[in-house]
Amino acid sequence: MPVGPLTLAGIERAARAQLPAEIWDFIEGGSEGERTLAGNREMFDHYALRPRTLVDVSACSTGTTLLGAELGLPVGIAPMAYHRLVHPDGETATARAAGRAGALLVAGIFASRTLEAIAAESAGPLWLQLYWLRRRDALAALVERAEAAGFAALVLTVDAPRIGRRLRDLRNGFAVPSEIRAVNLDPGLTAATHRAGAGASGIAEHALEQFDPTLTWADLAWLRERTDLPLVLKGILTAEDARLAAEHGVDAVVVSNHGGRQLDGALPALAALPEVAAALPPELPLLLDGGVRTGTDIAVALALGARAVLVGRPVLWGLATGGADGVADVLGLLRTELEHTLALLGRPSPADLDRTALAPWPVHGPRAGQRGP
Numbered sequence: 001m002p003v004g005p006l007t008l009a010g011i012e013r014a015a016r017a018q019l020p021a022e023i024w025d026f027i028e029g030g031s032e033g034e035r036t037l038a039g040n041r042e043m044f045d046h047y048a049l050r051p052r053t054l055v056d057v058s059a060c061s062t063g064t065t066l067l068g069a070e071l072g073l074p075v076g077i078a079p080m081a082y083h084r085l086v087h088p089d090g091e092t093a094t095a096r097a098a099g100r101a102g103a104l105l106v107a108g109i110f111a112s113r114t115l116e117a118i119a120a121e122s123a124g125p126l127w128l129q130l131y132w133l134r135r136r137d138a139l140a141a142l143v144e145r146a147e148a149a150g151f152a153a154l155v156l157t158v159d160a161p162r163i164g165r166r167l168r169d170l171r172n173g174f175a176v177p178s179e180i181r182a183v184n185l186d187p188g189l190t191a192a193t194h195r196a197g198a199g200a201s202g203i204a205e206h207a208l209e210q211f212d213p214t215l216t217w218a219d220l221a222w223l224r225e226r227t228d229l230p231l232v233l234k235g236i237l238t239a240e241d242a243r244l245a246a247e248h249g250v251d252a253v254v255v256s257n258h259g260g261r262q263l264d265g266a267l268p269a270l271a272a273l274p275e276v277a278a279a280l281p282p283e284l285p286l287l288l289d290g291g292v293r294t295g296t297d298i299a300v301a302l303a304l305g306a307r308a309v310l311v312g313r314p315v316l317w318g319l320a321t322g323g324a325d326g327v328a329d330v331l332g333l334l335r336t337e338l339e340h341t342l343a344l345l346g347r348p349s350p351a352d353l354d355r356t357a358l359a360p361w362p363v364h365g366p367r368a369g370q371r372g373p
């Protein structure tokens with residue numbers, strides 16, 4: 001019997017081999033020189049783990065709680081547009097796998113399956129990500145639908161007043177194929193997404209047309225007035241903004257640079273985590289996304305103050321290669337790796353992780369063999 005991929009990197013290779021080049025570029029790419037995209041991964045190399053011994057690790061748990069919900073592992077699926085780009089089932093398959101694993105799913109405002117269909121497949125906590133659309137009526141309607149469908153929190157993405165210059169998409173003249181739609185929005189609202197043009201990105205043109213770049217802290221009250229759902233801000237990278245988020249009463253914060261797809265040269269997510277953690281009240285849940293690819297990465301992020309991590313691209317690799325089962329493989333590998341890391345580190349549960357689990361990585365240069373089979 002052939003052995004399947006033993007790391008997310010193996011699933012990545014399989015996905016790359018089967019996806020059309022321009023879809024691969026849209027998923028995998030970052031903005032401009034892709035320095036922040038690379039930095040997200042490289043930053044994990046700056047930490048070593050400090051294992052403790054003679055600790056009973058016969059029963060390790062990967063479970064945690066987040067905004068009152070139980071998670072089987074401290075992992076959520078980052079909001080990503082158009083899952084149907086890589087698999088005909090799209091977000092409903094992702095939701096099935098998340099439920100099986102006890103992971104959080106953050107569905108995107110540009111989901112290619114309806115909120116109701118996603119909720120019907122979902123067995124675990126489900127949040128909805130929003131962009132600040134000029135058409136506030138469309139946003140208000142989505143909030144109402146999300147509440148009715150049982151979504152448990154809203155995530156407002158704040159790092160995208162416009163779309164970063166993603167050179168791969170510009171070169172490819174990338175547009176979302178017309179049969180794959182952001183079905184939760186009026187077709188008129190997303191038409192530009194489907195218009196290809198040499199040297200242009202349909203995604204970027206659409207955002208210029210529809211995203212409202214006047215969004216400021218004062219506007220959060222508009223969302224608050226419309227819903228009792230917890231409000232999460234995604235895309236915070238500084239202590240200053242973390243303090244403002246807390247002052248404005250948000251319920252959680254996601255440290256993120258949008259997977260290196262927005263401001264190139266922005267801090268790697270893991271580099272921003274300590275200052276954001278220090279600036280927030282300890283009871284306010286903090287999440288991180290960007291470059292999380294192994295159980296060790298999860299342990300490092302948790303030790304630096306994250307309650308949970310979100311994982312983006314690997315979920316689309318899994319979805320591309322095996323639908324719901326492929327996403328389950330990705331989440332299953334992360335759980336296996338995290339559980340091993342906790343046991344060998346002598347910290348039997350996520351709650352046991354803190355800064356004392358970490359030291360600076362003492363040698364310079366790239367890690368040998370990290371990618372694995």
Ligand SMILES: Cc1cc2nc3c(=O)[nH]c(=O)nc-3n(C[C@H](O)[C@H](O)[C@H](O)COP(=O)(O)O)c2cc1C
Nearest residue numbers: 027078079080081108157258259290291311312313
């Ligand atoms: C294909 C793709 C689509 C994305 N779409 C969205 C989106 O609609 N809204 C959003 O807030 N973030 C979006 N993101 C960013 C992710 O939520 C997340 O911040 C990032 O992918 C995390 O980094 P990782 O891919 O290295 O795990 C997208 C990312 C990718 C790769």
Ligand SMILES: CC(C)CC(=O)C(=O)O
Nearest residue numbers: 081110163203207258261
């Ligand atoms: C449709 C896009 C605006 C989705 C997004 O945020 C991204 O591609 O990073």
